[in-house]
Amino acid sequence: MQKRVVFRSRLLPYLLVLPQIAITVIFFFWPSYQALESSFFIEDAFGFSREWVGLTNYFELFKDPGYLKSFRTSLIFGISVAFLAMAISLGLAVAANRVVKAATGYRTLLIWPYAVAPALAGVIWYFLMNPSLGIVSYWLSGVGVEWNHYVNGDQALFLVIVAAAWKQVSYNFLFFLAGLQSIPKSMIEAAAIDRAGPVRRFWTIVFPLLTPTTFFLLVVNLVYAFFDTFALIHATTEGGPVDATSILVFRVYNTGFIGQDYGSSAAQSVILMGLVIAMTFVQFRYVERKVQY
Amino acid sequence: MATLNISSLGKVYPGGVTAVSDVNVGIDDGEFIVLVGPSGCGKSTILRMIAGLETITEGELQIDGRRVNELEPGDRDIAMVFQNYALYPHMSVRGNMEYGLKNEGLPKAEIAKRIAEASRTLRLEDYLDRKPRQLSGGQRQRVAMGRAIVRDPKVFLFDEPLSNLDAKLRTQLRAELKALHQRLGATFIYVTHDQVEAMSLADRIIIMNAGRVEQIGTPMDLYLRPATRFVADFIGSPAMNMFEGTVGEDRQSLVYHGAEQVHFAAELPVSAGQSVIMGVRPEHLQHAAEGQGQMDLTVGFLEQLGADTVVHGTLNGGDNVLSIRLHGVQTSAPGTRLPLTFAMENVHLFDAQNGTRLN
Numbered sequence: 001m002q003k004r005v006v007f008r009s010r011l012l013p014y015l016l017v018l019p020q021i022a023i024t025v026i027f028f029f030w031p032s033y034q035a036l037e038s039s040f041f042i043e044d045a046f047g048f049s050r051e052w053v054g055l056t057n058y059f060e061l062f063k064d065p066g067y068l069k070s071f072r073t074s075l076i077f078g079i080s081v082a083f084l085a086m087a088i089s090l091g092l093a094v095a096a097n098r099v100v101k102a103a104t105g106y107r108t109l110l111i112w113p114y115a116v117a118p119a120l121a122g123v124i125w126y127f128l129m130n131p132s133l134g135i136v137s138y139w140l141s142g143v144g145v146e147w148n149h150y151v152n153g154d155q156a157l158f159l160v161i162v163a164a165a166w167k168q169v170s171y172n173f174l175f176f177l178a179g180l181q182s183i184p185k186s187m188i189e190a191a192a193i194d195r196a197g198p199v200r201r202f203w204t205i206v207f208p209l210l211t212p213t214t215f216f217l218l219v220v221n222l223v224y225a226f227f228d229t230f231a232l233i234h235a236t237t238e239g240g241p242v243d244a245t246s247i248l249v250f251r252v253y254n255t256g257f258i259g260q261d262y263g264s265s266a267a268q269s270v271i272l273m274g275l276v277i278a279m280t281f282v283q284f285r286y287v288e289r290k291v292q293y
Numbered sequence: 294m295a296t297l298n299i300s301s302l303g304k305v306y307p308g309g310v311t312a313v314s315d316v317n318v319g320i321d322d323g324e325f326i327v328l329v330g331p332s333g334c335g336k337s338t339i340l341r342m343i344a345g346l347e348t349i350t351e352g353e354l355q356i357d358g359r360r361v362n363e364l365e366p367g368d369r370d371i372a373m374v375f376q377n378y379a380l381y382p383h384m385s386v387r388g389n390m391e392y393g394l395k396n397e398g399l400p401k402a403e404i405a406k407r408i409a410e411a412s413r414t415l416r417l418e419d420y421l422d423r424k425p426r427q428l429s430g431g432q433r434q435r436v437a438m439g440r441a442i443v444r445d446p447k448v449f450l451f452d453e454p455l456s457n458l459d460a461k462l463r464t465q466l467r468a469e470l471k472a473l474h475q476r477l478g479a480t481f482i483y484v485t486h487d488q489v490e491a492m493s494l495a496d497r498i499i500i501m502n503a504g505r506v507e508q509i510g511t512p513m514d515l516y517l518r519p520a521t522r523f524v525a526d527f528i529g530s531p532a533m534n535m536f537e538g539t540v541g542e543d544r545q546s547l548v549y550h551g552a553e554q555v556h557f558a559a560e561l562p563v564s565a566g567q568s569v570i571m572g573v574r575p576e577h578l579q580h581a582a583e584g585q586g587q588m589d590l591t592v593g594f595l596e597q598l599g600a601d602t603v604v605h606g607t608l609n610g611g612d613n614v615l616s617i618r619l620h621g622v623q624t625s626a627p628g629t630r631l632p633l634t635f636a637m638e639n640v641h642l643f644d645a646q647n648g649t650r651l652n
């Protein structure tokens with residue numbers, strides 16, 4: 001049986017969804033259209049005139065070594081964040097799953113970072129790792145590591161990766177824990193009787209059964225790392241030193257608002273938009289099929 | 294092939310629930326043992342302690358004379374079939390059967406040979422490359438058994454393996470299981486709450502109640518000489534008729550509410566005035582000629598089973614329910630009084646207080 005609501009008035013249902021549609025149109029469709037349009041023009045610095053240039057902005061981008069480097073940085077950043085955040089949360093979820101009784105308190109603690117605004121998460125790590133007053137950099141110098149992410153680009157990238165991953169761990173944890181708890185206990189027991197030790201059980205039974213969760217989280221984490229980390233980077237490294245942490249979203253802002261090159265910035269946005277659409281598409285395709293075993 | 298020795302076995306779960314206490318039994322090589330009892334009586338707990346999935350909190354378990362309390366499940370040389378089958382959903386039927394053998398590190402040729410043999414026995418050859426979700430319940434059950442057989446373990450453990458199947462399939466698989474046991478000659482320990490399954494499969498039955506063993510014996514022992522009132526009530530369908538009462542002055546009658554209810558052909562081996570429970574199975578009661586009855590059945594309703602007719606009613610029209618099983622198709626109007634007789638050897642007497650057998 002299907003539960004359906006039947007409206008007497010034909011107008012009411014449309015009125016009810018109108019606010020959501022209005023928001024979507026004003027804040028998503030319209031800016032997207034604007035970005036798409038601007039990406040085909042070159043505008044003068046004062047915004048007085050603009051000139052149709054077709055795909056020039058795009059061609060220019062892919063000739064620009066800075067942009068290509070930013071692509072590479074984004075890839076390293078995205079993959080590292082996703083991998084780190086997922087590995088840590090999977091470890092925590094496995095541990096939590098073993099002590100289900102104490103898990104409520106433990107779970108609540110683990111969820112806190114998710115409630116922290118991205119910029120604040122960045123600032124927390126910025127203070128922890130600050131070369132002159134951060135506690136972590138102090139410890140690091142204790143073991144002989146010279147920490148200065150203002151100068152060292154690799155260290156700066158590492159810092160934003162850790163900060164971004166940290167914030168995402170709790171989200172992943174919830175999904176992994178739910179995934180683990182949905183694996184029937186008897187399946188693990190059957191494997192134990194089949195002479196598989198705990199490690200082998202994990203890799204041959206538990207991990208394969210978690211594939212749907214893992215894949216879903218992979219997409220979510222990549223999307224997060226690519227598109228949701230602007231505030232975090234802005235608050236910590238501001239893309240520097242020398243573009244070392246300037247991922248694609250950050251570059252859009254830099255080109256547009258600092259460099260005032262609206263055409264190029266718009267073209268970059270459009271490329272990013274394409275990426276999001278592609279990833280969402282992959283995810284939906286996958287979610288439709290749900291499980292693959 | 295193995296013997297098991299279970300002595301003073303007990304289980305207290307964390308939190309203080311005593312699920313099982315003081316179980317003692319020796320199991321012979323190649324025996325088919327069925328653990329039976331009502332839900333929550335501790336059957337699965339015992340099986341899981343034997344498997345090593347639950348720690349043994351009291352007593353000792355020996356397999357082939359060696360203490361195994363501390364061994365991991367994988368090191369006990371046992372195989373288990375779960376109620377929900379617990380097949381690995383991401384592996385094919387072949388993969389499911391191979392898994393344990395690969396973990397043991399057997400050579401490829403040996404693995405292939407064992408799988409070929411087991412799948413032939415269980416008629417699974419055509420399904421080896423399917424995933425569990427592409428199989429019917431009965432086929433899944435066979436795969437679960439195949440996974441156990443290929444391991445060639447000392448002891449097979451089954452936890453209600455047929456309870457998710459429909460009645461017809463259950464009967465069919467029961468016969469297959471019995472044949473499998475005879476062919477393998479291995480020790481089987483089988484948990485069920487279905488007394489018919491227990492009676493038809495077991496060499497010996499362990500019947501449990503509230504964490505304790507009530508009786509251990511062959512199906513016929515349990516049927517003919519139940520050691521306690523609980524066993525008498527649990528084994529047999531329809532259930533045994535039981536009446537509580539005091540033994541009359543002549544020690545040949547049962548008195549209830551001040552009136553004689555049942556008359557016996559010989560003296561009972563208990564003293565006059567004692568409170569007892571008398572039991573007699575529905576199939577052991579016969580229709581007697583008028584005036585020859587030892588008790589009367591007031592007919593309530595009939596259950597026509599084809600081969601038999603079960604007549605349900607009450608004892609002498611009182612509040613004790615009584616049923617008899619008659620051969621063939623019989624009819625009888627509600628309210629009719631039927632005089633009944635029974636042989637003395639079919640009478641079971643139990644203590645009214647603690648339920649132990651008195652005769």
Ligand SMILES: Nc1ncnc2c1ncn2[C@@H]1O[C@H](COP(=O)(O)OP(=O)(O)OP(=O)(O)O)[C@@H](O)[C@H]1O
Pocket residue numbers: 306307308310311312330331332333334335336337338339486
């Ligand atoms: N993990 C556990 N922690 C605490 N108590 C438990 C646990 N598992 C079982 N018990 C308790 O132990 C008793 C025996 O349970 P068990 O599962 O052995 O029963 P069973 O005879 O197999 O019943 P069923 O026929 O319903 O499967 C029950 O009272 C149950 O509540």
Ligand SMILES: [Mg+2]
Pocket residue numbers: 336337338452
């Ligand atoms: Mg059980």
